[in-house]
Amino acid sequence: MIKVQNLTKAFGTKLAVNGVSFSVERGEVLGFLGPNGAGKSTSMRMITGFIPPTSGSVTVGGHDIVENPIPAKRLMGYLPENAPSYQDMTVQGFLAFTAELRGLEGDARKRAVNRVVEMCFLEGVLHQSIETLSKGYRHRTCFAQSIIHDPDVLILDEPTDGLDPNQKYEIRTLIRRMGEKKAIIFSTHILEEVESVCSRAIIIDRGQVVANGTPAELKLRSDLAGAITLKVVGVSAQEIKDKAAPIHGVRKTLVIKDDPAGSTVRIYPNSKAESPALAQALGQLAQREKWAVQELHMEEGRLDEVFRTITLPETGQEGRK
Amino acid sequence: MNSVSVIKTITKRELSGYFASPVAYVFIVIFLLLAGFFTFMAGGFFERNEASLMSFFLWHPWLYLFLVPAVGMRLWSEERRLGTMELLLTMPITPWQAIVGKFLASWLFLALALALTFPVWLTVSYLGSPDHGVVFTSYLGSLLLAGAYLAISCMTSAMTRNQVVSFILSVVVALFLILAGWPPVTKLLDQISENPRLVETVAAFSVMTHFEGFQKGSLDLRDIVFFAAIIGFSLFTTSIIIRSHRAG
Ligand SMILES: Nc1ncnc2c1ncn2[C@@H]1O[C@H](COP(=O)(O)OP(=O)(O)OP(=O)(O)O)[C@@H](O)[C@H]1O
Ligand SMILES: [Mg+2]
Numbered sequence: 001m002i003k004v005q006n007l008t009k010a011f012g013t014k015l016a017v018n019g020v021s022f023s024v025e026r027g028e029v030l031g032f033l034g035p036n037g038a039g040k041s042t043s044m045r046m047i048t049g050f051i052p053p054t055s056g057s058v059t060v061g062g063h064d065i066v067e068n069p070i071p072a073k074r075l076m077g078y079l080p081e082n083a084p085s086y087q088d089m090t091v092q093g094f095l096a097f098t099a100e101l102r103g104l105e106g107d108a109r110k111r112a113v114n115r116v117v118e119m120c121f122l123e124g125v126l127h128q129s130i131e132t133l134s135k136g137y138r139h140r141t142c143f144a145q146s147i148i149h150d151p152d153v154l155i156l157d158e159p160t161d162g163l164d165p166n167q168k169y170e171i172r173t174l175i176r177r178m179g180e181k182k183a184i185i186f187s188t189h190i191l192e193e194v195e196s197v198c199s200r201a202i203i204i205d206r207g208q209v210v211a212n213g214t215p216a217e218l219k220l221r222s223d224l225a226g227a228i229t230l231k232v233v234g235v236s237a238q239e240i241k242d243k244a245a246p247i248h249g250v251r252k253t254l255v256i257k258d259d260p261a262g263s264t265v266r267i268y269p270n271s272k273a274e275s276p277a278l279a280q281a282l283g284q285l286a287q288r289e290k291w292a293v294q295e296l297h298m299e300e301g302r303l304d305e306v307f308r309t310i311t312l313p314e315t316g317q318e319g320r321k
Numbered sequence: 322m323n324s325v326s327v328i329k330t331i332t333k334r335e336l337s338g339y340f341a342s343p344v345a346y347v348f349i350v351i352f353l354l355l356a357g358f359f360t361f362m363a364g365g366f367f368e369r370n371e372a373s374l375m376s377f378f379l380w381h382p383w384l385y386l387f388l389v390p391a392v393g394m395r396l397w398s399e400e401r402r403l404g405t406m407e408l409l410l411t412m413p414i415t416p417w418q419a420i421v422g423k424f425l426a427s428w429l430f431l432a433l434a435l436a437l438t439f440p441v442w443l444t445v446s447y448l449g450s451p452d453h454g455v456v457f458t459s460y461l462g463s464l465l466l467a468g469a470y471l472a473i474s475c476m477t478s479a480m481t482r483n484q485v486v487s488f489i490l491s492v493v494v495a496l497f498l499i500l501a502g503w504p505p506v507t508k509l510l511d512q513i514s515e516n517p518r519l520v521e522t523v524a525a526f527s528v529m530t531h532f533e534g535f536q537k538g539s540l541d542l543r544d545i546v547f548f549a550a551i552i553g554f555s556l557f558t559t560s561i562i563i564r565s566h567r568a569g
Contacts, residue, residue, distance in 0.1 A: 011569045048411040051567045073413040080411075084404030086334070088341045100330045101412045103322040129341075145408070 001183035006056035018207035029179035031198035032187035039207040077151035083142035087131035102149040116144040156186035225301025226275035237263040331422025390491040393474025401482040455538035462535025465548035472555035479562040502527020
């Protein structure tokens with residue numbers, strides 16, 4: 001549905017987006033991650049046709065956004081960063097206006113407005129003017145606008161920004177559900193959101209894509225991924241550590257907690273592939289030593305760690321100029 | 322969705338925006354008060370002792386000089402400041418439709434304010450028998466004049482997200498268009514320059530010169546084209562400014 005090729009945007013001499021390529025198909029929810037100023041919003045503005053790319057191309061549903069903007073825009077719903085809306089309008093008036101611009105008339109328009117009002121929980125503020133709404137409600141109003149024509153493609157720039165935990169949950173559920181039938185791109189700084197909503201994630205840093213994969217794949221890139229965490233009652237952490245260290249394939253051991261009620265030690269394998277074998281070996285060790293094992297599990301890795309290693313200047317290796 | 326209905330949708334929203342706040346009513350009241358003041362006090366309506374609206378229309382270029390930019394200053398600067406421009410221009414519409422729709426809305430608003438001066442016409446008709454043809458062409462000229470100033474404000478409001486800056490810029494441009502053909506200035510130019518063509522050329526760019534015909538009851542195509550050209554040029558420039566702003 002969305003094809004982005006070599007997308008580049010220069011502001012003056014500064015490259016805000018630099019050769020970004022990816023595609024999103026129907027049924028996919030693509031998470032857009034990256035530090036502040038990485039170029040997420042700029043990419044989205046080019047995809048939605050608000051700003052023209054310096055070079056590269058974007059097609060939506062086969063229509064080039066520069067050559068053929070109207071049909072491409074028709075397929076898209078867009079929630080810009082900071083959720084702008086006309087302050088002097090009521091929620092109802094604003095939604096009716098956007099529905100009208102989307103070509104919805106009469107009954108269809110009424111139905112569309114009612115549908116999104118229900119989906120975004122706006123019944124209570126329907127006749128309130130937007131400038132008097134709280135931030136979260138303003139955000140939801142603009143979100144409602146983006147789905148009013150039930151588009152095939154959704155571009156959401158930080159859709160859960162400013163929402164309370166319940167609303168965050170509702171909107172995530174909504175995005176996940178809509179993602180079954182649509183192509184969705186959304187940016188966020190909340191990494192749990194990526195794991196719970198996205199089928200795929202892209203990390204961009206300084207305008208370039210530095211990682212692209214499913215959340216599980218990305219997590220595998222973390223140092224933690226494949227490490228075995230072992231928790232034993234009644235044994236000191238040092239003892240666990242000493243006994244585990246000589247096992248074949250152990251790279252390092254780390255004491256997480258030293259406590260007679262349950263000492264926790266994390267054992268890192270030389271490579272992620274050796275991780276299952278290491279888990280087995282640790283199990284056998286525990287049996288031999290007759291340890292009261294409370295916990296023995298393989299770590300999946302953590303997105304925040306991956307994010308940090310990839311995008312921090314000191315430790316990142318990719319995408320550097 | 323065709324162009325006409327897109328423009329209509331945008332015009333409707335913009336126009337309802339005016340009336341959603343008290344600003345519209347305040348503006349209309351000020352406009353009517355000032356129009357009345359200029360006509361009856363400064364214009365010497367009674368001293369003229371003739372049944373015409375000359376003293377009423379005479380002041381319109383000056384009246385509009387400040388009032389029209391006040392209406393037009395927020396057109397695009399507000400869209401930029403609030404970020405709604407991003408919303409509007411990612412809708413399936415062309416920038417052109419948005420520009421025309423927003424311009425028409427404020428022009429209609431000015432037309433309404435102008436139409437509300439009809440009691441002046443009634444008064445004159447009651448006191449004597451004015452030439453209604455002249456009154457009609459004067460109103461038409463005044464409307465075109467307002468449209469030209471408005472298009473200029475539209476252009477300056479696209480240049481900045483600051484309404485005050487946009488206001489000042491458009492007053493300056495409009496003032497230039499007045500002064501180029503204002504009798505004191507043309508006389509001065511006449512004295513300085515030997516070449517009468519220069520004065521004529523400069524005056525040809527003035528709204529005063531082109532508004533004069535309408536006040537005398539003549540509908541000169543050149544005058545209509547002049548105002549239409551200012552509107553067309555300014556709106557076209559607006560679209561270029563918006564495009565270059567988006568290009569970054
Ligand atoms: N109109 C503009 N003119 C000049 N520079 C710009 C413009 N818009 C964005 N930039 C620059 O481009 C870079 C990318 O900005 P962008 O808004 O895309 O970041 P982002 O990834 O969305 O960040 P955040 O997480 O803070 O929202 C930034 O360095 C920003 O300063
Ligand atoms: Mg951003």
